[in-house]
Amino acid sequence: MKQLKKYLIYPVAMLPLFLTACHDLLDEPAENKAFTEETDYTRPADMILPIIGVYATAYDMGWECYPLIAVRGDDVNAGGLGDQQDFMETDFFRYNKDYWMYNSLWEASYSKIYTTYSAVNQIELYKENGASAQLAEQYIAEAKVIRAFLMFNLARVWGSVFVPLDFDPTNLMTTGLSSKDQAMQYISGLMDEAIPLLPDMHPRDRSDIKGGVTKYTALAIKALANLELKNYQAVADATSPIIQSGKFELEADFYELFKIKGKLNKENLLEWQYSDFGQGSGDRKGHLFGFYGPQNWTPKVAGLGGGWGFFEPSLKYIKFMLDRGETVRLETSVLFTDRGIAEIKNDPEYASLPEWVSNTTRSGDVINDFVRALFSSGKHYLPTDQYISGRTEYGSNKNFICIRYAEVLLMYAEALTRGASGSSISADDAVNSVRTRAGLNKLSGVTSDQVMDEKFAELAMEWGTRFYDMIRLEKYGELSYDGRTFNPDLTFLPYPQNQVDLLPALKGE
């Protein structure tokens, strides 16, 4: 046994050698991380991944984002009385910078904007490693178009905003603000960079990313930005090529445009895509359309979920439409309840309504009375007979349209009526094509006011277009309706408190 003890000394003495061998293990990298630096940029087929990432982030729109962008116009009310009171207060132009939605919209928009920057970096690395330079330039241009649309909405809501210059948000700590006009000019310039590099086709004709961005999307965003700048000639110059291209057409059935038929429709220049992937359960990408839906309904297909009862088309809009003798556009834009119909009739001038005004939709879904609101938004409604069986979420499988050809035509017409010269059709033709689809008679010698009315009728409940038009044209009186008092100081939302605390540039404001 003494011998054994002697032998034991050796392993003990050898121990340090064993231990130092373990040191190499300290240099092992972490598990389950895809280190960006290790991405294989030499596989050109993978270059599409970052741009798909940009689309995925853009499509992933929180339910509170759009309502805050779109609620302040005279076309729509907050609805939802009794809940989300500060959303309603915002509709009444009484702002609260502590309100969570403000911060949420701000962060969601910027985080998507930053995704476009980091995607550009990635695409450039693929390009450096031998991927098609032309395709790389196209993808980069696509990222810029998505960024431009996000920036456009941010600047409309807040006025002066940050225009990020690189992909690290912490650099904003030392960045100054750009005024709204500077932001719009930036967007317009960004589109000029992108346009020559983008595919010359309808988004739905793209084979790699069907429904992705094309040259015409960029032109439309350029037009939108220049409209804000009241640079009407630039608006006409940007919209003309879209019209001239002949690649876009109004969907004949206005009602179905906002339903399944509207997915990747020939009218759409930009849309957020969602899908049930053709199956009744399992993977699903969707937007929370329930926010806009009626709180109480009897769906034609029993058992399908209703909505939250927010986002109520205004009585002002409905009466405006009735005055014009609108049918399909009113029917498509508004879901009526019996209580809502009675409320319209309370006004002696509207004591008798057209027969088609009913709480049963064309598709057979019955909208029952609910306390929160009198009406719901029809453009965010999907008839239950168009659902994939098995799905119950309100509006499941429906896309969200961002820019459509009708708006392009009307922007073009407006620019022309405000003195711009167009290289395409006449303002009359542009307006009349929209009117014809709506079942209205043609106009001749359209005025700016007529175009604005047409925009009101056509684009209600869509992206706050009406509100921002009234701001641009300083028609503040229109916004002071139904107990609201607007003044120019209320044009922009205050910066969210959370951001003010973080970003020195916002404190001075």
Next chain:
Amino acid sequence: MRIKFLLCLFLSTSALWVFAQNNLTVTGKVTEKATKFPAIGVNVHVKGTTNGTITTPDGDYTLANVPANAILVFSYIGMLTEEIPVDGKTVVNVELTEDTQRLEEVVVIGYGTSKVKDLTSSIATLRSDDLTKTPSGQAMQALQGKVAGLQIVSGGGPGNSPSVRIRGVGSYPGNDGKNNNEAPLYVVDGIFYSNIDFLNTADIVSMSVLKDASAAAIYGVRAANGVILIETKSGGYDKKTEVTFDGYYGYQVAQNVLKMANAEQYAGMAMESGSASDVSNIEKAMLRYGRSRINPNVPDVNTDWYKEILRPASIQNYSMDVSGGSARASYSIGTNYFAQEGILDMKNEYERFNLRTKLDYKTTDWLTLGGNVIWSQATKYPEEAGAWNQAYFAVPVLPVYDESNEAATPDKFANAQDLGYRGGQNPFPTLTYSNKKHLINKLLTGFYANVALVPRKLTFKTSYNQAYSSLNEREVLLPYYLGDNFQRKDASIIKRAITYSDITWDNLLTYTEEIGNHSFSVMAGSSFRDESYTLLEAKGLNFPLGQEQSWYIDQAETVPADDVKDDGTRQYGMSYFGRISYNYANRYLLYGTMRADGSSKYQEKWGYFPTIGAGWVLSEEGFMRDNGLADYLKIRASWGQLGNDKIQASDGALTTSLVTTAVNDVLVSGTTVSGVYSSLKWEKTEETNVGLSADFLQNRLNLEADYYIRDTKNAAINVNIPAVGGTVIRNVGVIRNSGFELAVNWEDNIRQDFRYNIGFNVSTLKNEVRDLFGQPYIDGGSAEFRQRSITGRPLLAFYGYEVAGVYQNEAEINADPIAVANGLAPGDFKYKNQNGDDAVNDDDRVVLGSYFPTFMYGGHIGAGYKNIDLSVHIMGQSGNKILNRKRGEYIWTNDTNVDADLAINRWHGEGTSDKYPSSAGLRKGWNQKMSDYFVEDGSFFRIQNIQLGYHIRGQKWFGLAMPSMRISLTADRPLTVFSYNGFNPEIANGIDTQAYPVPATYTIGLNIKF
């Protein structure tokens, strides 16, 4: 060859029994010196043999085969062991003295042991007697209120671990991604754990809390949040076999259930809300369920949702173990069964079965081999925590069942949407249509070899340990339909397999030497760690529901590709450490350790953590001798540095995430790249501790006092990313915790048969952000409920407006330009205009308090008379604030119920309240600003434990001698007093969203030893 060896082993062991010689038969009586009572169950054996017996109920013993020159050993727990030479006598009577010499006690320190009197740092040790009084499946729960500076926050549900904080928080909570980076390191018999939920309390011999850096520094990088050393039961050489049975059974009853507004109060609030939809909801409820006969303006429903979802629940625990040993082998084998139901009325249970063995074998006089195995198998049916929240918010005008909800299936539960509410509210679908089952298997094994290279001087020990845990989780959600918007269409099943493997290989060389008055011990060692984690998870939709046997993903109709998860981590650690302790004439003590830690986790691989300590035993000095007051007096001071590697592994580089989206109705994948990344270093904690240990009045009064300052440098803090939201961890600050701790105990006998003890401990804590590397503050918490870390203030302090009162009338509004400017109405908050300018705005926000208690206390009193003993423990804390986030939920959804205090004390007319706004006001953004309306006092006082015990010893029943037994009645946490409007003031991070209520537990227990 191997057979030969085993044979040899067998023979050498059995030789011990064979060689017992037939000499004398010795008899005698053993008594307790203090009481002169017969000492029962005392272990008597011949030294160096297994020949032994235990004393009878009369204290008598008879032992045959005793060699005339043998030494008899008398031992009993809590008594000093006596060794008496036989010297040919046949009668040996002995008096045993109680072991009150706590200074001679040996406590476990890192990689070794030390006598209490040699310590220079702050270590608190609890023995099994203190621990087993608490009926809980979680051993740490037993420490609540018993150690100064140790904060235990109950975990609530069965099988949930409490959160444990030693001397405040040095590290920013939640930045390890799992929210447990505040947790101390547990070292169970030398093996590292971050969670000890597998341990049976009765298996623990001692728990040592290493509170200061000097004590913990030997554990280097893992020790920043303190270290708790746990020794489990082992046998003993030359120890008579002892069999112990421990068991208790009892009930848990929810305490301090929060009172919510009843139907009348709620309806009143709704009517005053100024919201047509809320009024309409009440009207619909009256239409649907009728009107109350007492108040016809209230629906005839008054559901107390908490009452509906709570139940009394059982708790039981049984353990049996055997321990003992021969001259060369020592063993301890035990088994334990623990079962606890949750007080939430659903399948919410925890059941654990443990097997444990520990063996030590002295193969030669210089080589000892040993090992231990613990197998723990637990089944947990976790609570649906969301139900607490739902019960809080569910309106009282909704019944549980509604037969008129005809389409409802499978049960006719009521749906609040039928009344017009946005949500369905009823918590019962959540509780009923969920089936979650977690199987938790843990296997902990270890093997060691101890080589005495130079007898009693130089030893080498190598030990290899592996802890392997496997979690198999199955989470089934069953479909139901209560309405179009309150349904679960698809049945879903999630299967999750998680494994953890922690391997530790330690090598220690220890040298001790005594030359005259100088005694010292030197230790050097190394430790290698390999820690890995894997996760594999998949989900299936719609499978045959009827039988549990069909609940497999294979049976599912759809397996969503997006829901498959695969994850893992693997981290290596390599450490070298050493310790020197020196003692001169028991008067001057010096202590020092050094540890070098290497980790694969960070870009910076190596960290070095030194410590030094010194002690001066004044009572050993000539001038202090025989002063008649202090028996022992020691001043000690120490300084040390620790590291913290619980911060999540830093990527140190940009990382790419996979995302999916729909393109043309096809699911396609893309990537996104984070624009911000962290590059992290070790967090370093530096602590200075000064303390005093003293015994007075014949060792009856003892006192431990400590003052410490602990700085966390390079504190890794979650920094909000501007504009895009989210956070990134950066090493950006210095956090200081400092405090004073005092523990005093008095123990004495009055006459022979009455003994008592009384003691208390208090601790203060000051948590402060010392530096943020130039930034004035760092924001945390959520944007709506701001928490801000400001230099000079506590970490993550609640930050907002101070409510000065409530506007009472129009005149008051009109007189205040601020009220006019903000369009306020009577019943709205009046905020304090801190800077005195003409507006209340973000510049008027101030620190509203911190979630750290500034003062914690505990106390105990115990008394025993003859066979009866009684003990009472109390505890409490003050100075901390709780964010009542449940009330805060009103910001997002306000058609829900509120607590009764708010409903009753709301403003509803001039002079009715200066504390809460009106019902309409609650809905206004102005009143929803983060203010001290949401931040409440978190102080509480609790009677922690009352136990009454009765010993049965020396009894003969039916002519048979009964073993020693103790029957006990325990009330655990029977009373808690607090003012907070929630039902549990124990909120670890101070944000109360849905705490599991703390139940009072009443048990009856039995302990048998023979």
